[in-house]
Amino acid sequence: MKLLNQSLKYLSVSLLFVVSLWAFVFYFNILNEIKESMDEGLENYKRQILYKVQADTSILHQNNFEEGFFAIQPVARAAALSAKDRYTDTMLYMQDADDETPELEPVRMLSTVFEHQDRYYRLDIINSMVEEDDLVKELFREALWLYLVLVAGLILINRYVLQRLWRPFYSLLDQLKGFRLGSNQALPVVATDTKEFSDLQQAVRALLQHSTETYEQQKEFIGNAAHELQTPLAVATNKLELMLEKGNFEAAQAEGIGSVMQIIERMVRLNKSLLLLTRIESKQFLNEELVPVHLLVRQSVSDLEEMAAFRQVSMTLSASATLFATMDNALATIIVSNLVRNALFHNIPSGTVQISISGHTLTIRNSGHHEALDREKIFSRFYKPGARQSGTGLGLAIVKAICELYGFSVSYDFAGGLHCFVVDFQTHR
Amino acid sequence: MKILIIEDEDALRETLAASLAQEHFVIETAADFHTAREKIGVYDYDCILLDIMLPGGNGLALLAELKQSDKAENVIIISAKDSLDDKLKGLELGADDYLTKPFHIAELNARVKAVLRRKKLDGKNRIEVANMLLDIGERLLFINGEQVPLNRKEFDVLNYFLLNRNRLVTKTALAEHVWGDDIDQADNFDFIYYQIKNLRKKLQTADLSIEAVYGIGYKLVEK
Numbered sequence: 203m204k205l206l207n208q209s210l211k212y213l214s215v216s217l218l219f220v221v222s223l224w225a226f227v228f229y230f231n232i233l234n235e236i237k238e239s240m241d242e243g244l245e246n247y248k249r250q251i252l253y254k255v256q257a258d259t260s261i262l263h264q265n266n267f268e269e270g271f272f273a274i275q276p277v278a279r280a281a282a283l284s285a286k287d288r289y290t291d292t293m294l295y296m297q298d299a300d301d302e303t304p305e306l307e308p309v310r311m312l313s314t315v316f317e318h319q320d321r322y323y324r325l326d327i328i329n330s331m332v333e334e335d336d337l338v339k340e341l342f343r344e345a346l347w348l349y350l351v352l353v354a355g356l357i358l359i360n361r362y363v364l365q366r367l368w369r370p371f372y373s374l375l376d377q378l379k380g381f382r383l384g385s386n387q388a389l390p391v392v393a394t395d396t397k398e399f400s401d402l403q404q405a406v407r408a409l410l411q412h413s414t415e416t417y418e419q420q421k422e423f424i425g426n427a428a429h430e431l432q433t434p435l436a437v438a439t440n441k442l443e444l445m446l447e448k449g450n451f452e453a454a455q456a457e458g459i460g461s462v463m464q465i466i467e468r469m470v471r472l473n474k475s476l477l478l479l480t481r482i483e484s485k486q487f488l489n490e491e492l493v494p495v496h497l498l499v500r501q502s503v504s505d506l507e508e509m510a511a512f513r514q515v516s517m518t519l520s521a522s523a524t525l526f527a528t529m530d531n532a533l534a535t536i537i538v539s540n541l542v543r544n545a546l547f548h549n550i551p552s553g554t555v556q557i558s559i560s561g562h563t564l565t566i567r568n569s570g571h572h573e574a575l576d577r578e579k580i581f582s583r584f585y586k587p588g589a590r591q592s593g594t595g596l597g598l599a600i601v602k603a604i605c606e607l608y609g610f611s612v613s614y615d616f617a618g619g620l621h622c623f624v625v626d627f628q629t630h631r
Numbered sequence: 632m633k634i635l636i637i638e639d640e641d642a643l644r645e646t647l648a649a650s651l652a653q654e655h656f657v658i659e660t661a662a663d664f665h666t667a668r669e670k671i672g673v674y675d676y677d678c679i680l681l682d683i684m685l686p687g688g689n690g691l692a693l694l695a696e697l698k699q700s701d702k703a704e705n706v707i708i709i710s711a712k713d714s715l716d717d718k719l720k721g722l723e724l725g726a727d728d729y730l731t732k733p734f735h736i737a738e739l740n741a742r743v744k745a746v747l748r749r750k751k752l753d754g755k756n757r758i759e760v761a762n763m764l765l766d767i768g769e770r771l772l773f774i775n776g777e778q779v780p781l782n783r784k785e786f787d788v789l790n791y792f793l794l795n796r797n798r799l800v801t802k803t804a805l806a807e808h809v810w811g812d813d814i815d816q817a818d819n820f821d822f823i824y825y826q827i828k829n830l831r832k833k834l835q836t837a838d839l840s841i842e843a844v845y846g847i848g849y850k851l852v853e854k
Contacts, residue, residue: 432711436733437642443736444650446847447799456845463847467803470733505811508784512822539811 205368206360214353221352225345229338237310240329241289244312247272247327252316262323267294272327282315282322289313294328308333370394374403381410383417386485425480428473435470439463468594475596478536479583482603487530495525495627496559498538503557505539506546514551521559527627533604540597541566541623547593548621556620562628567620574616581612601625632656632747635676637667637693638709639685643732647680650736651743653798664688671697676705678746680739681726683710683717691717694724705750707742709734735804741794758793761838761853765793774837784809785830792841792851801848 203211251272254261265275277285290311295304309328316323370392377390389407394400442463446456481487503519510517527534545555545568553569571587579585581602584595605612609629615622634656638644641662648658659674661667664687671679671693679697683690690708697703703725710717711732718729727746730739748756756767764773770786772779781789787809792800802823810819827849831841838854 429711432732433640433643436711437640437646439733440643440646440650440736443799443801443804444646446801446845447650447653447736451845453845456847460845460847463801463803508782508826509810509819509822512825 206364209364210356210360213356217352217356218349221345221349225341229341232341233334233337236332237289237291240310240331241312244289244310244327244329247329248312248314248325251325251327255316255318259318262318267326267328271329272325274323274325277315277322277324279322282317282324285313285315285324287312287314291331296330307331367396370396370399371402374399374406378406383413421480421484424476425484428476428480431469431473435466435473438466439470442466472594472596475594475600479596479600479603482533482600482607485607487533487607489530490528491531492526493529493531493534495527495534495538495564496521496523498535499542499557499559499564502535502539502542506542510546510555513546513549515546515549515553515555517546517555517557519557523560525559525562525564525627527608527610528629529604529608529627533607537601537604537625538564540601541625544568544597545570545621545623554620562626564625564627565622566624567622569619570621572619575614575621577614580614632677633674634658634743635667635670635674635679636660637680637685637690638682639663640682646736647739650740654740654743662686664690664693667693668696671702675702677750678743679706680743681706681708683708683712683721691720691724694721694726698725705746707739707746709739735801735807737791737795737798737800737804738808740798741791741808744794758790760793760796763834763837763839765790772833774834779833781830781833784826785833788826788830789834792849796851799844799848799850805848 251261262274264270264273266273290313292309292311293306294309296307296309297304308331310331311329312325312327314325314327316325373392374390377392381387381390389410390403391407392399392403394403442459446459451459499519499521503517506517541564542555542557545557545566548570549555549568550570554567555569556565556567558565575587576585580587581598583599585598586593586595602612604610605625611626611628611630613624615624632655634651636644636647636651636658638647638660639662644660644662648660652658656677659670659676661670664685667681667685668688679702681690681693685693690710694703694706694708697706704727706721706726707728707730708717708721708726709730709732721729727749728742730742748758758765758767762775764776765771766773767790770781770783772781772786772789788805791805791808802820806819806823827841834840839851840854842850842852844850
């Protein structure tokens with residue numbers, strides 16, 4: 203859930219509570235206010251009635267509410283003396299304009315006593331009051347409206363104001379998503395006055411800078427290490443070769459030297475592969491040209507024809523179309539030759555290698571080990587399934603690195619007993 | 632034949648010198664930029680092996696000087712840097728070849744011989760040894776004047792052996808030269824053996840033979 207919606211969710215829930223509480227408090231306040239103002243009105247009536255009584259005693263006989271809003275009844279002196287002004291809420295049968303029959307309606311009543319010509323009377327004055335359930339209903343409706351308007355307002359604010367406020371954040375996020383270590387991209391940058399965002403940006407930039415430096419250093423280190431090894435390896439190889447030429451060895455001794463040479467040879471190949479990987483990753487191949495991949499495949503197949511015949515592996519090439527890729531020619535050759543050699547060398551006697559080209563893809567299927575290889579690991583460095591010792595374990599890692607350099611995709615699959623590698627020479631970036 | 636080896640790594644320089652001395656070349660060596668520059672200024676060499684990274688200066692600068700005096704075509708660059716830039720620059724400056732360290736002695740031998748051979752080319756590019764004639768341009772083999780058919784790889788193998796006559800050619804050096812360098816050696820020794828066996832059959836009437844050396848490599852010798 204997006205942060206904006208998240209905040210909307212929490213705000214609307216808490217607003218619901220706030221508005222309800224407000225409605226509750228407001229209801230009692232307004233009710234009190236109404237009563238107070240009514241009570242003042244009743245007090246006022248009381249005075250007017252007492253004043254009238256002086257002039258017109260006939261109203262002393264109005265002892266029920268049928269003719270007006272007050273009733274006067276004589277009371278005993280003792281009761282009168284102990285009585286005080288009393289305001290009460292009560293119900294009376296009344297007939298409003300909209301009622302067909304009299305109904306019980308809430309009224310506010312002031313009960314008081316007064317003395318007139320040594321006699322005591324009780325005076326009840328009523329005033330029709332607002333119906334509480336009406337009030338509640340009305341208030342509920344208003345509160346609901348208030349709530350809806352508030353939420354609508356929030357959504358609008360979210361959409362326009364907050365989204366605007368968060369824009370630098372999303373922009374930074376987008377740039378981070380597209381950021382790859384070692385790709386020589388500019389560090390993410392957003393223009394913002396918000397302190398949090400500029401802090402975030404600084405922290406992110408510092409982190410990326412550090413990571414990039416570390417990455418570069420490591421890459422350089424691997425490159426330098428491999429590079430520095432070249433000369434000692436050259437000396438070792440050549441000295442042994444000279445030694446074998448000159449020396450008068452017994453077969454066993456010569457065999458020993460031979461196996462040392464093979465080990466050095468392995469180191470040389472490993473070293474060359476590491477150097478190649480470093481150079482691919484540091485983008486030292488920038489001679490992009492339109493490479494006829496189908497011709498490279500044909501060349502590779504014909505180069506390995508005799509080898510395939512010797513290993514009793516049948517190689518077939520079905521190229522229905524031409525396949526051109528925009529890339530470095532040397533790297534294209536490496537992709538093709540690594541995959542074709544791979545298919546041939548990791549094969550079984552009387553096995554097959556089927557190569558096909560169609561559209562943008564090169565597909566190479568080969569028989570071999572009867573189980574699928576680990577799809578996750580097959581392209582990682584130094585992955586050697588089984589007990590194979592001779593390979594460098596870098597051939598497919600190099601293919602993968604080249605594909606990543608150009609945004610091509612390379613995938614592995616195992617179907618029908620055949621290992622299948624597919625390279626899509628279309629740039630997916 | 633006079634060859635100058637410009638290489639700062641002592642052990643490598645001595646090994647290269649020892650190996651080339653077996654071919655009866657006159658070898659001179661230089662361990663740094665200034666020595667090399669002096670020698671180049673004073674003498675003419677039939678072939679110069681030039682390391683690019685030298686104490687005192689860049690080998691490419693030496694190459695540029697050689698180019699000015701039209702002597703660059705005898706240069707084989709030997710560098711630990713397998714960098715396309717350097718390679719292109721070197722070849723642009725007129726170097727004949729570019730060899731990345733580490734390399735096999737047989738490979739260096741072949742390249743040096745190729746430079747010398749080109750230099751002496753008198754219109755025909757062919758090697759005549761004993762009763763055998765190899766036409767490099769036409770890629771044809773004649774034994775006693777009769778053509779013997781060779782497939783492409785067999786021709787390459789034989790040519791390589793002829794460039795390294797009487798020298799040990801290890802199986803790995805052969806595999807790298809003929810089948811490309813990222814071949815897994817253990818997988819291919821059987822294949823090389825098989826190829827050599829076929830080649831030997833075709834050379835039956837020649838006064839040359841390919842001898843196995845300790846099971847590590849082969850040597851082409853005159854019978």
